[in-house]
Amino acid sequence: MSLAVNGGTPVRTAPWPSWPPPLDAAQRELVTAVLESGRWGATQGGSACADLTAAFARRSGVPYGIAVGNATLGLFAALRGLGVGPGDEVIVPAYTFVATATAVLLAGATPVIVDVDPVDLHLSASATEAAVTPRTTAIISVHLAGSPADMDALNAVAARHGLAVVEDAAQAHGATYRGRPVGGLGDAGVYSFQSSKAMTAGEGGLIVCRDQAVHAAIWSVCNVGRTLDGAWYGHPSVGWNLRLTEIQAALLLPWLDRLDEEIDHRNTFAAAVERELAAIPMPASHDGPALPRSPGTTMAPVTLVPQPLGTTRDSRHLLMLRLHVPFDRSFLLAAMEAEGVPLDGGYPPLGTLPALTEAGARAEPCPGAEAASHEVLWVRQPMLMDGPAGAAHIAEALAKVLAA
């Protein structure tokens, strides 16, 4: 048993749920059927990829879907299909996974890194509007941690400036905004099935869109420049093989039947964490005002990061917590780990990654993302699949460490 903060017994000794969960019977059956069919690729007449894309499109409230190798490629293909390329600028949030920006680089365009709302940490519509230049052609809105970005505000900016909108829904399968599913709220939406995601096949991605011509263009990018009704060796435009396999689709398709149940479980867990956190007293050594740069003054030392306006269903890919007292975060993360409650320090602001700026990305001032990189802690998705005891353990460990 590892020693906890100040020695003693860790708050949590039992393992947290693992991810992915064990295969269920429906997955086992479909994967076996695909394996035995020998039709493992998506161009061999099997139906798993087609059924998966149809189901995802339906759930996203749009007619079209394209299954791809991963979401990075999905974002790239969506941008290319929407006509984004060299010379263009694409606005991306500063607080997101690096792939949101590297997909823009892959398309040959310039990522413009823009600040997030200081409270909900999603792309700020006002900062987006301020960053638009004559070269801007698209915005990538990220539904961070499973809660939707404020799409009405971002779509309004896009409409004013004639910009395309790509939703990065890599973390938000099943989330809704003002009652409407994410993914179908912009020109194209992209989901990820990478191993940490709410639905996973180890890797994978899926693009959804509303417009027939946009679908045809993105499909061509993902299918070596072919056209939907063209010849196998006809390649009127440049494209790549970005396809998902039937085996991956067979793992994913049955998952859709339990996705909502798993989201409900995570939301119940998040609500329990919120209640438990509210009961943690301010540490005596930190009495007084919350961090001056910390938005939303509060008397609790740690709270949930609030969801953006318009969130009607948060898919809870992550639970983001905000620390409202000055505290050595590296110590806190190490001590939480020792207590058996490993948390994550989250993203650095994208503009601080030299690889991106050296590759040509431009970063606007991002105080919101900067503060988040010091004050925000993540509870990862597998932990959110634990029962009420897990929620209590998180709060108990935080209270113990903050009082240390």
Ligand SMILES: Cc1ncc(COP(=O)(O)O)c(C=O)c1O
């Ligand atoms: C917000 C976001 N965008 C894009 C990606 C890239 O997805 P993938 O790993 O499927 O390429 C991820 C996660 O991996 C992500 O979290």
